[in-house]
Amino acid sequence: MAVTKTAPRDQAGLDAETLRAMYRHMLRARLLDERIWVLNRQGRAPFWISGIGHEAVQVAFGMNLQAGHDWIAPYYRDLALTLVLGMTPRDHLLSVLARADDPNSGGRQMPAHYSCRRLNIISTGSCVGTQLLHAAGTALASRIRGEDAVTFTSCGEGATSEGDVHEALNFAATRRLPVIFLIENNGLAISVPWEKQMPLPNVADRAMAYGLPGMVVDGEDPMACFRSAREAVAHARSGEGPVLVEAKVLRLTSHSSDDDQRRYRDMSELEAERQRDSLVKFRSQLIDLGVLTEADASALRTELTAELDRAQEEAEAAPLPDPSTAMRHVLAERS
Amino acid sequence: MAVTKTAPRDQAGLDAETLRAMYRHMLRARLLDERIWVLNRQGRAPFWISGIGHEAVQVAFGMNLQAGHDWIAPYYRDLALTLVLGMTPRDHLLSVLARADDPNSGGRQMPAHYSCRRLNIISTGSCVGTQLLHAAGTALASRIRGEDAVTFTSCGEGATSEGDVHEALNFAATRRLPVIFLIENNGLAISVPWEKQMPLPNVADRAMAYGLPGMVVDGEDPMACFRSAREAVAHARSGEGPVLVEAKVLRLTSHSSDDDQRRYRDMSELEAERQRDSLVKFRSQLIDLGVLTEADASALRTELTAELDRAQEEAEAAPLPDPSTAMRHVLAERS
Amino acid sequence: MAEITFLKAIREGIRDEMERDASVFVLGEDVGAKGGVFGVTEGLQNEFGEWRVLDSPLAESLIAGVAVGAACNGMRPIAEIQFQDFILPAVDQIISEAAKFRYRSNGDWNLPMVVRAPFGGGVHGALYHSQSLEAIFCHVPGLRVVAPSTPYDAKGMIVSAIRDPDPVLYFEHKRAYRAIKGEVPDGEYTVPLDGARIARAGADIAVFTYGMMVHTVLEAAERMVPAGFECEVVDLRSLRPLDRDAIVASAKKCGKVLVAQEANLAVSVGSEVAAIIAEECFEYLDAPVMRLGGPEIPAMPYAPPLERFYLQTPDKVEAALRALAAY
Amino acid sequence: MAEITFLKAIREGIRDEMERDASVFVLGEDVGAKGGVFGVTEGLQNEFGEWRVLDSPLAESLIAGVAVGAACNGMRPIAEIQFQDFILPAVDQIISEAAKFRYRSNGDWNLPMVVRAPFGGGVHGALYHSQSLEAIFCHVPGLRVVAPSTPYDAKGMIVSAIRDPDPVLYFEHKRAYRAIKGEVPDGEYTVPLDGARIARAGADIAVFTYGMMVHTVLEAAERMVPAGFECEVVDLRSLRPLDRDAIVASAKKCGKVLVAQEANLAVSVGSEVAAIIAEECFEYLDAPVMRLGGPEIPAMPYAPPLERFYLQTPDKVEAALRALAAY
């Protein structure tokens, strides 16, 4: 299966505004993510699991989905996606600091367990792979009612070893449900390299087994990601059934703040990956293309940093959940 | 994927003795299976789930595996397979009548839940698909110890929707374990036709997704089955990893004695399938080829019927389990 | 009022709700043309079409997980698991996902979904078509678990379960399907999902039970009458939450308690009932709490003598009641 | 004798058995180069090679199901589930298959396999890295379930579990890994898989508990001494089978009973302990049985105030003990 890529000096048919928006989304997610790492290292946030290196494809999908209309069953690295759809740095900092007003879970779940009813982002737990079946379910509901909403769902390549993932692909394909399955393949499941996880390097090859279109896209190439996302969403929305997209992405951080990848990774390889960071490359590419100036880029960083500072301030000032609320929302509350 | 078939007047490189043995095994299984249906209809056996229509491929594998050396994780339609490997009509009639001496389970499990320690046929429960992971496990054990035993496992096409089946294929493929996965595709899972079960008609197409060799064989063609089985076993034994074989078979009976397929099947289609019964076709084929005479065939039937009569007599005379044994074998018994 | 079977009562409840509410749909193995292996959904696909009575692939985690997603998106799925024994591949979706969805989203999401499954033995179903596995789910906050024993409750509780905004596991004793008949009103009614039912009033021995065992216990209770003992038979019906007040009230009233179930005893519904009584009725008991249940074997065997060994019978219950009476 | 951590005790037990018996091998997510997310298997892959310390794909049903098959074919697998919370996808393989293999084959097959998993909370693990789900398995005949609380028992019981001819679920409280240290003999020894341990002798109140709660309870018990109350603290250790004799003996001796656990209460190990006491100690009790456990919420939340709300502390245990003492 060929990997979709963009030639260095190609705009891939995307206008300047779209390209700038993509860059803005990517940078915004990255700055937030880095800020959370800082909070973690400062001992103010006990846990973080990062999306750094995965942003491009998430931004691409976020921009091609209809927020609040389509259905989203994401996974823990999808910070950038949630931001594009309409969640805010403040929302996630509330979560990172386990504040009562965290819209994801009211401080009940670990950070990066996304949920937003308003945006049809359904609540995600920690058990990897389960959300693909939920996505088949939201899409089935849309199909039963004859609505044109599509469902987007994602997971890592490691999670595709779970039986639920097969069950979801098989069912969605059999019933031609409007689901976009995105596999964010960073080649690692915590410490386990893909070679011990699966027999072939491309998860998208499995699309054939289900009679689905499969695509592999270079996750370090935002424009290629955008085109693949547009095509995948259009396919799902056309009623032709699901589509399986695999993005080759980089895990530029340890698995989570509890992990230390130096124990099991070749550091020179990691260094090489850092050189391929899509955010850095995309910035130069846009500047080369004349879509962005150095000044734009630095103004943008200033603006986003200010937003982040404000968000952090607000989140820090917000109260923790009151212990008296711990028993709430187990079942419907009868009044 | 092409379906392996044999031309009508071809012996497919098989000598007369082998062909006669195949026919004998098929007929023996069929006669036993029919006898059990009679016992069921007479109210003497509360349950049966039949292998009628699935025999050819099972016989083919049974003859190509090394009984007592290779490992077997079968499913409930594999009556013929167990007979070829060395279980007897008496064994299974003891089970059908829930007798204490039933080697499968001592009358504890429903009939057709096969087990025979002596023959490395590991105990099967009722939960479909789980045995494929057990098969990966027996094969892993062989691999760890560097032995050349292969593991054979089987299930229906319906069972392939279970997550465990994916997990087993993925793991066996990743670690190149010596497993033969046989899918006995009869197009139905109880009442559910394959079109509602899976997106594509061939389960073997999924082999590609795991980088495995996949084969589809005509399950009504015993010689083609034999060749596929020989090839599959050789592949697994060579250390090249697993292989996925799909046999297109016919379910010529209701799902089980508790089911009535007239509720959900087109009767004319079923009649047409009955015309394709491999046992009938194989008999004429062997007679045409001069490998078998009418007289041989009827002598064989007489011999096998006599064996069956004896087996039934013995099974009927055998005692039921004593209730005092019900608490035994929960855990190891400490003496 | 018509006298109908337990099975038909469930079907009527499902049918009425499907007619009333377009968001209700059925999902499971063989639920369509075959109408389920026991016939509970017979005729529904003809009436409501393929998409509202959907034959799923053979995958229980799928059935539960798809129900979760569909419930997020405005539907009220009724997921059928062919036998309760086969619910185990769906345990992760039920316990990790369904039970925790509301809580983990701080009340933002809720899942109006029902998971139905036949349980129990005595039908030559052997190890995998006879189990009573409800204890596993009764441990888990965020779920409701019910097991009606009469056609009246079967219909009223399936309707309540479908309308409930949270996941309800609805367990049907497979021996009750055709063996138990009873009067069921024609119109719409509901039975609450959290109350026990006094199946027989008495003041001497309180018996707590559920499912098909209710009928076994009632038979045994009648046998105690000539000797002058009136048993109070409490049909728990709701296994999570248990109706603590009703349990405590009957236990205090009678002072002697038998807990009887088909399921294995260790860490079971019966354990919890006994524990509640041990906590709350200390000063009211005239005898030790007694429990009857499945023996310590992994599941019911096939051979009739072994199956009989496993099952509770009126005789065994009667023997326990006599022992309690004599204490 | 060396003083080592709970974690190291487990590792030593595994390592010794792997050296002694070539059929012992480890299978699980990240058990190789990383040595497991908590480090229990650290160094073992280097010592024993890739095939005896095998990084599995990310699939728990696989881990358990492959262990079943390998155990059939002469091996003694030690399957690691990364967190007990993630054992749920493996429930079918454990309960339908592992627990029933010996019984359903009438003793022909047996499965010498261990499933290890860290459980329990108090580490900011939130809903899915804090649960105590052992009750589910304690219901099921055909399994052994243990949860040691000291390094001595951890090593002795992992060795026993590996040598046992039947499936053993071996649950490790994740907070104990580094927090609990204790003396462990250098040589080979075993601790039986079916006996409770008196962690502290006393005659006034019997407390039944297990896992990390043993240490919480011991702390609370010391606080009762000045007031003249000596608690007997029973570390259950073996959760299936429970050591019925030890439970009954301590309950009878003290006459007052507290059952304390981190897990949710309904239909739990604590329910069973209370039920056993209700059955067997009727004439010996001086107060109602009291239970302390996780509140009725699906799992431990993340935010520290909520997590604290969930957890049992020495203060909460002490309050319960004082209430019992005053009864």
Ligand SMILES: Cc1ncc(C[n+]2csc(CCOP(=O)(O)OP(=O)(O)O)c2C)c(N)n1
């Ligand atoms: C069912 C389950 N098993 C195990 C875990 C522990 N775990 C969390 S993330 C992870 C690795 C996931 O790898 P992958 O799917 O490739 O996603 P990535 O983190 O690389 O993006 C594991 C094993 C889990 N969360 N859920």
Ligand SMILES: Cc1ncc(C[n+]2csc(CCOP(=O)(O)OP(=O)(O)O)c2C)c(N)n1
């Ligand atoms: C886990 C599980 N779910 C459901 C069942 C009930 N069941 C028994 S056989 C069967 C259909 C199997 O169809 P298939 O795999 O195609 O095999 P076939 O019977 O056609 O040979 C079903 C649904 C079961 N035994 N196990």
Ligand SMILES: [Mg+2]
């Ligand atoms: Mg990954």
Ligand SMILES: [Mg+2]
């Ligand atoms: Mg089939």
